[in-house]
Amino acid sequence: xxxxxxxxxxxxxxxxxxxxxxxxxxxxxxxxxxxxxxxxxxxxxxxxxxxxxxxxxxxxxxxxxxxxxxxxxxxxxxxxxxxxxxxxxxxxxxxxxxxxxxxxxxxxxxxxxxxxxxxxxxxxxxxxxxxxxxxxxxxxxxxxxxxxxxxxxxxxxxxxxxxxxxxxxxxxxxxxxxxxxxxxxxxxxxxxxxxxxxxxxxxxxxxxxxxxxxxxxxxxxxxxxxxxxxxxxxxxxxxxxxxxxxxxxxxxxxxxxxxxxxxxxxxxxx
Amino acid sequence: xxxxxxxxxxxxxxxxxxxxxxxxxxxxxxxxxxxxxxxxxxxxxxxxxxxxxxxxxxxxxxxxxxxxxxxxxxxxxxxxxxxxxxxxxxxxxxxxxxxxxxxxxxxxxxxxxxxxxxxxxxxxxxxxxxxxxxxxxxxxxxxxxxxxxxxxxxxxxxxxxxxxxxxxxxxxxxxxxxxxxxxxxxxxxxxxxxxxxxxxxxxxxxxxxxxxxxxxxxxxxxx
Numbered sequence: 001x002x003x004x005x006x007x008x009x010x011x012x013x014x015x016x017x018x019x020x021x022x023x024x025x026x027x028x029x030x031x032x033x034x035x036x037x038x039x040x041x042x043x044x045x046x047x048x049x050x051x052x053x054x055x056x057x058x059x060x061x062x063x064x065x066x067x068x069x070x071x072x073x074x075x076x077x078x079x080x081x082x083x084x085x086x087x088x089x090x091x092x093x094x095x096x097x098x099x100x101x102x103x104x105x106x107x108x109x110x111x112x113x114x115x116x117x118x119x120x121x122x123x124x125x126x127x128x129x130x131x132x133x134x135x136x137x138x139x140x141x142x143x144x145x146x147x148x149x150x151x152x153x154x155x156x157x158x159x160x161x162x163x164x165x166x167x168x169x170x171x172x173x174x175x176x177x178x179x180x181x182x183x184x185x186x187x188x189x190x191x192x193x194x195x196x197x198x199x200x201x202x203x204x205x206x207x208x209x210x211x212x213x214x215x216x217x218x219x220x221x222x223x224x225x226x227x228x229x230x231x232x233x234x235x236x237x238x239x240x241x242x243x244x245x246x247x248x249x250x251x252x253x254x255x256x257x258x259x260x261x262x263x264x265x266x267x268x269x270x
Numbered sequence: 271x272x273x274x275x276x277x278x279x280x281x282x283x284x285x286x287x288x289x290x291x292x293x294x295x296x297x298x299x300x301x302x303x304x305x306x307x308x309x310x311x312x313x314x315x316x317x318x319x320x321x322x323x324x325x326x327x328x329x330x331x332x333x334x335x336x337x338x339x340x341x342x343x344x345x346x347x348x349x350x351x352x353x354x355x356x357x358x359x360x361x362x363x364x365x366x367x368x369x370x371x372x373x374x375x376x377x378x379x380x381x382x383x384x385x386x387x388x389x390x391x392x393x394x395x396x397x398x399x400x401x402x403x404x405x406x407x408x409x410x411x412x413x414x415x416x417x418x419x420x421x422x423x424x425x426x427x428x429x430x431x432x433x434x435x436x437x438x439x440x441x442x443x444x445x446x447x448x449x450x451x452x453x454x455x456x457x458x459x460x461x462x463x464x465x466x467x468x469x470x471x472x473x474x475x476x477x478x479x480x481x482x483x484x485x486x487x488x489x490x491x492x493x
């Protein structure tokens with residue numbers, strides 16, 4: 001049955017963008033989740049809702065507006081985070097953006113997109129532009145993480161020591177924000193506004209159940225992310241349900257099983 | 271190699287450090303003492319570049335510094351191994367540590383009497399063991415100067431004596447400059463050492479012998 005599905009172009013495109021997003025998300029995951037920044041993905045997803053609404057009103061390809069829009073918002077969040085509580089900064093910027101987005105949709109003349117399609121996304125209607133942008137985000141994030149891995153690791157666990165070691169923590173922090181914004185803006189089109197942050201959060205949470213090493217957390221997270229995304233797509237299509245939702249549910253079941261299994265194992269030991 | 275000229279640090283209206291001027295030469299061993307909240311850690315933070323002075327100038331002429339912070343990052347449940355933490359102290363780091371780097375890390379762990387912890391999770395270590403790992407991180411790049419902010423606070427008493435002997439050896443054999451913040455001078459090496467007594471301002475700066483006289487005088491004032 002799987003091979004039958006592979007005949008269809010839209011399935012192939014869904015798999016390509018799915019794997020690209022899965023790899024991007026899992027590479028960003030430990031540096032955000034383990035640094036108490038998991039919610040930045042959620043906040044930026046809300047921002048991209050406004051970015052897309054604005055883009056749909058102004059141009060043919062809304063991503064050309066929404067990507068720079070979300071990046072600017074990520075810089076604003078970063079800027080505010082240095083001056084107030086990080087959670088508060090994310091909450092402020094995302095609420096403002098969402099509010100603006102809703103007004104644009106209400107007042108924008110000739111707005112013919114459904115809000116539901118924005119909120120849940122659709123991986124099976126991936127356009128070639130979206131696919132290229134998705135692959136581009138993966139390549140950029142891959143190079144960034146590979147090149148700065150040791151610096152990013154030190155920043156994640158001890159920001160002061162990173163600063164002391166001469167690492168340009170502010171610059172790297174802004175770069176990490178910008179790439180996260182790029183990934184979110186692209187990902188929202190396929191996975192949806194409300195679910196895209198799960199793609200960032202799950203990989204590290206799941207892989208850190210298995211390993212004590214930071215690098216292994218990154219690697220296992222990427223493997224898990226790719227497997228879950230591919231299976232999510234294959235499960236979602238025949239059932240005619242959104243792929244984003246299916247991926248999140250598969251992740252949740254796996255995490256639940258791991259936690260139960262660990263508890264049972266610990267119970268046997270004691 | 272380190273020179274402070276009229277350095278002030280203010281937090282709003284609060285003067286944490288007032289008119290700090292002193293000089294540290296290569297090979298000095300300096301203990302910084304003072305009551306709680308006297309600005310010891312603030313002074314260290316200006317030295318390692320984590321805090322900019324409100325006024326005054328700091329000249330630091332050094333290539334490599336080792337630093338053991340007072341507050342250790344133990345709050346986050348980050349999966350990371352002892353090896354990963356120590357490697358983050360290297361000046362040049364690669365994606366995969368070289369065999370020589372691995373041997374160097376292992377030999378330091380042996381010197382700190384915790385060789386079995388190499389691949390262990392930082393999260394499962396005791397406070398004292400973590401402290402030793404962070405000390406190795408500070409020393410692994412063979413720094414010209416070692417700055418320690420109350421290092422013994424978390425160390426187990428049995429290792430404390432060994433730790434002070436280690437500092438003394440590094441000072442004498444490698445001519446390493448050491449700056450050591452402490453609230454307890456009992457165990458530390460004192461011969462040929464400088465003492466700075468700080469309470470927002472520098473109240474005393476000189477050799478240990480003169481510091482004894484200074485302390486006596488202070489006590490008389492108190493009485």
